[in-house]
Amino acid sequence: MVILITGTSKGLGRYLAEYYLKKTHTVIGCSLSANVIMHPSYHHTQLDLSNESNVRSWVNSVRKKFQTIDVLICNAAIVSSALFLTLTPGNLMESFLKTNVAGVFYILREVSKQMIKQKRGRIIAISSITTATHQEGTSVYSATKCAVNELIKILAKEVSSSNITCNVIAPGMMKTNASEELAKKLEWEKEMLQKQTIQRVILKEEVAHVSDFLISPRSSSITGQVIYLGLSN
Amino acid sequence: MNNNEAYELIDGVVKNLVASDAINTIDGFDEQTIVLGNGSVLDSISFITFITDIEDKLQEVTGKELYLVLNEINNFNVDNPNLTVGGLATYLATLSK
Ligand SMILES: NC(=O)c1ccc[n+]([C@@H]2O[C@H](COP(=O)([O-])OP(=O)(O)OC[C@H]3O[C@@H](n4cnc5c(N)ncnc54)[C@H](OP(=O)(O)O)[C@@H]3O)[C@@H](O)[C@H]2O)c1
Numbered sequence: 001m002v003i004l005i006t007g008t009s010k011g012l013g014r015y016l017a018e019y020y021l022k023k024t025h026t027v028i029g030c031s032l033s034a035n036v037i038m039h040p041s042y043h044h045t046q047l048d049l050s051n052e053s054n055v056r057s058w059v060n061s062v063r064k065k066f067q068t069i070d071v072l073i074c075n076a077a078i079v080s081s082a083l084f085l086t087l088t089p090g091n092l093m094e095s096f097l098k099t100n101v102a103g104v105f106y107i108l109r110e111v112s113k114q115m116i117k118q119k120r121g122r123i124i125a126i127s128s129i130t131t132a133t134h135q136e137g138t139s140v141y142s143a144t145k146c147a148v149n150e151l152i153k154i155l156a157k158e159v160s161s162s163n164i165t166c167n168v169i170a171p172g173m174m175k176t177n178a179s180e181e182l183a184k185k186l187e188w189e190k191e192m193l194q195k196q197t198i199q200r201v202i203l204k205e206e207v208a209h210v211s212d213f214l215i216s217p218r219s220s221s222i223t224g225q226v227i228y229l230g231l232s233n
Numbered sequence: 234m235n236n237n238e239a240y241e242l243i244d245g246v247v248k249n250l251v252a253s254d255a256i257n258t259i260d261g262f263d264e265q266t267i268v269l270g271n272g273s274v275l276d277s278i279s280f281i282t283f284i285t286d287i288e289d290k291l292q293e294v295t296g297k298e299l300y301l302v303l304n305e306i307n308n309f310n311v312d313n314p315n316l317t318v319g320g321l322a323t324y325l326a327t328l329s330k
Binding site (some may be wrong): 053114 | 278282284285286292
C-alpha cells in the first residue's frame with residue numbers, strides 16, 4: 001500500500017512511518033525539517049503544511065509518481081504551549097489554527113480528490129483526548145483538535161459513496177518530543193494522566209494497532225468515528 | 234489558451250470520463266450545460282472527479298501547475314454555486330494566460 005503520513009520527522013509520525021515501512025508498505029512523509037528516515041521505500045518532502053500551494057504541489061507530485069494513495073494519516077500538528085487562554089498571545093493562536101486546522105484541511109482536500117478518483121481510500125486523523133477532557137491550558141490546541149474531529153466526521157459523509165472511510169484516533173498522553181517538552185513545564189504529565197480513565201502513558205504501538213484496524217479491508221463500514229485511547233467515552 | 238480551446242479541453246475531459254464510466258453520457262453537451270448547482274448534469278462526487286481531471290489536463294496543456302479556485306470564477310456564488318461549461322471555459326482561458 002501507499003501510505004501518506006504527515007509529520008514524520010519525530011514523535012508519533014516517525015513511529016508510524018517506520019512501523020509501516022517494516023510492514024513493507026511505501027511511505028510518503030513530510031515535515032518542516034529535513035528527512036530523518038533512511039529507507040528505500042520512504043519518500044520525504046520538506047514542506048509547511050499550512051501553505052496551501054505547497055500542499056497542492058506536493059500531493060500533485062505524489063499522485064503523478066505513485067498513481068494511488070491508499071491511506072492518509074494526518075498526524076502533523078503543533079503540540080505545544082500549556083498557557084491559559086487569558087495568557088495566550090494572538091499570534092500563537094493563529095499559528096495553531098494555520099497548522100492544526102488549515103494544514104489538515106488542505107491535505108484532506110487534496111488527498112480526498114485523488115481517493116475519489118480511485119474510488120477507495122482510508123483517511124485517519126490524529127486528534128487528542130483533550131477535546132473531551134477540557135484540560136486547563138489546552139484551549140487553543142483542543143479547539144483545533146475539535147475542528148479536526150468535525151472535518152473528518154463531515155468528510156466521512158461526503159466521500160462515503162466513493163468507498164473512502166474517515167476516522168479519528170484520539171490518544172491520551174504519549175511519550176513524544178512534544179509531550180516531553182511540555183512535561184518539563186508545570187506538572188503537565190501528572191495532570192494529563194489524572195484526567196484519563198486508563199491512567200498511564202499511551203504507547204505509540206497502541207495507536208498503530210488502531211490504525212491497522214481502521215485500514216484493514218474488514219473495517220470498510222467503520223467511518224466518522226472518534227476512537228479514544230485511554231479515555232472512556 | 235482561448236475560450237474555444239478551453240471548451241475543447243472541457244469537452245475532451247467529459248468524453249474521457251464518459252468512456253471510463255466515471256460519469257453518464259451527457260445529452261446535448263454545450264456551453265449552457267450546468268456542471269455545478271441546480272440542474273447540474275454531474276453529482277457532487279462526479280464534479281470533484283471532473284475538476285481534478287480538468288486541472289490535470291490544464292497542467293498537461295500549459296506545462297504550468299494551475300489550480301481551479303471556484304470563488305475566483307466571475308459571478309460564482311459560494312452560497313448558491315452555479316457553473317456552466319461556458320463559464321468554466323472563460324475562467325480556464327483567463328487562468329491559463
Ligand atoms: N504527544 C502527545 O502526548 C499527544 C497526545 C495526543 C495526541 N497527540 C497528537 O499526535 C500527533 C503527533 O504528536 P507528537 O507528539 O508526535 O508531535 P511532535 O513530536 O511535535 O511531532 C510533530 C510532527 O509534525 C510536524 N509538523 C508540525 N508542524 C508542521 C507543519 N506546519 N508542516 C509540516 N510538518 C509539521 C513536525 O515536523 P518538524 O519536526 O519538522 O517541526 C513533526 O514531524 C499530533 O497530531 C498530536 O496532536 C499527541
